[in-house]
Amino acid sequence: MSDIGHIVVSHDIVADILDLARPLVSDSDLGPLVNRVGSSRFVCIGEASHGTHEFYDWRARLSRRLIEEHGYTWIGVEGDWPDCWRINQWVRGRGDQDLGARQLLGLFERWPTWLWANEDVVDFLEWLRDWNSARPESKRVGFYGLDVYSLWDSLGEIMVWLEKYAPEAVESAMQAWQCFVPYQEDPHRYAWSTRLVPQSCEADVVALLSEVREQASLRAGDESAFDAEQNAEVAAGAERYYRTMVRGDRESWNVRDIHMVDTIDRIARHLGQGSKGIVWEHNTHVGDARATDMAQGGLVNVGQLLRERHGGEGVALVGMASFRGTVLAGAEWGAPERVLPVPDARPGSHEDFLHRALGEPAVLMFGDDRERPWLAARLGHRAIGVVYHPEREFANYVPTTMGGRYDALLWFEQTTALRPLRHEPPPREPEFETEPTGF
Known part of the structure; x- marks a missing residue:
């Protein structure tokens, strides 16, 4: 021009x-x-x-x-x-x-x-x-x-809910928990292991999601059941997200954003048509x-x-x-x-x-x-x-x-910059980025 x-x-x-x-x-x-x-x-x-x-x-x-x-x-x-x-x-x-x-x-x-x-x-x-x-x-x-990162926190919340409301389901749910235990609450360690060995916790976490959905359906309208079901959705989404991320695959971006929109839909359904x-x-x-x-x-x-x-x-x-x-x-x-x-x-x-x-x-x-x-x-x-x-x-x-x-x-x-409530401590061990860079 x-x-x-x-x-x-x-x-x-x-x-x-x-x-x-x-x-x-x-x-x-x-x-x-x-x-x-x-x-x-x-x-x-x-x-x-x-x-x-x-x-x-x-x-x-x-x-x-x-x-x-x-x-x-x-x-x-x-x-x-x-x-x-x-x-x-x-x-x-x-x-x-x-x-x-x-x-x-x-x-x-x-x-x-x-x-x-x-x-x-x-x-x-x-x-x-x-x-x-x-x-x-x-x-x-x-x-x-709305996010997808809280794999271990969500698994912990699920187990607490099942122990309280569906103790008969705890034993089967423990399969998913035990699958992740060797990775010491480090989702990146779990994800990297799936690159080296073609074995994952996907089937176990999907089975957990199915179990929690079934138990939550028996308590329809209960806030704690909605919380438990969403934590199960997060656990399933996080397992897939981290496993996709370590491949260097930008598809992890889509896994995350689709999860966030699915969560928006679940919240809207839970709160009703007028929400x-x-x-x-x-x-x-x-x-x-x-x-x-x-x-x-x-x-x-x-x-x-x-x-x-x-x-x-x-x-x-x-x-x-x-x-x-x-x-x-x-x-x-x-x-x-x-x-x-x-x-x-x-x-x-x-x-x-x-x-x-x-x-x-x-x-x-x-x-x-x-x-x-x-x-x-x-x-x-x-x-x-x-x-x-x-x-x-x-x-x-x-x-x-x-x-x-x-x-x-x-x-x-x-x-101007935000004013944080506290300063971030130096990381105890290297942190791995959990979203694609460069947008």
Whole structure:
């Protein structure tokens, strides 16, 4: 393209952004977005990093308004089921009422603990418990983990439940437990063993899932039965996830995201037809994969699958982005957290054009016309993971058509790092990464 042509295209993109953007200064500025997405069965709120205060803060503000004004009944997050079930019980007044939110989040052990054990999550959970305490139990908002990592924790929860409610099933369930015992609660050690010897615990864990499903069906509507069945789903999904991951197969991404959407469906069925869910995950999970280069690699994600499964019920995808600032992240998987600089966005990226057009926080809502100059442009869109190296920023941009990926975007010019509740200790042994790098 000639310089003149490039200038014209850039001008059109900047003008389009300006036309779509509205200032984002206070909670009241979220009003048009809340009204636009409030009728959807599912609202997914993304974040461009897991370590940015503004993303967590404004995600909480948007969620509060959706709960208060449009009756959303549950939140699903990128976290482990057992840990988040404990939070679910706490915010609904059912368990650990002698603990505060800080103490509760202090029980999180999986790295990075700061993903949930941080000041912004404390503030939100305290608000949510207060909100719930003023409502009848049937109207209280739940908090659930969607992820697939908690193999051993979930197996332990299953055994406890069976001992209490179905002791006759414990002996057969012990086969799955005993299959994993030699690996000393290390799913990576188990997964690597399956590469060397073509033998796995898959059959045992699938049999356990079948047993728990049968026992849970005898206690239909019981919250503890729902918890046990989901832990069995996690155990089966985790066994497959880790076994796939050690092959270096990117299919592990799909195993994880499909599990998260299946979990969303199970929560929605459990809570009933009138339930409405809010999903908190990274942009790479929330933003429709078909509008990125992920689709070319055969990857799917939560946003895409929810649109495909539930488009008729209403699915709203909200992304976030920023130009510069600081972020909390590790130098490698399992490393102590650091506050790192986020450099100015790359020239020609979505973030660069948003900066040039706006220069201040904004909310941008996309209407029916997604062929507008900016919404149709395929440009880099920054994605920062829990491991981050600012000096290698060029690897953190996902080619994205913004109008296909989201329905709205929250934009921040300058962002700051999360404030963790505690510092991560040095790992006692090497940690293995549990998601594909580079997104």
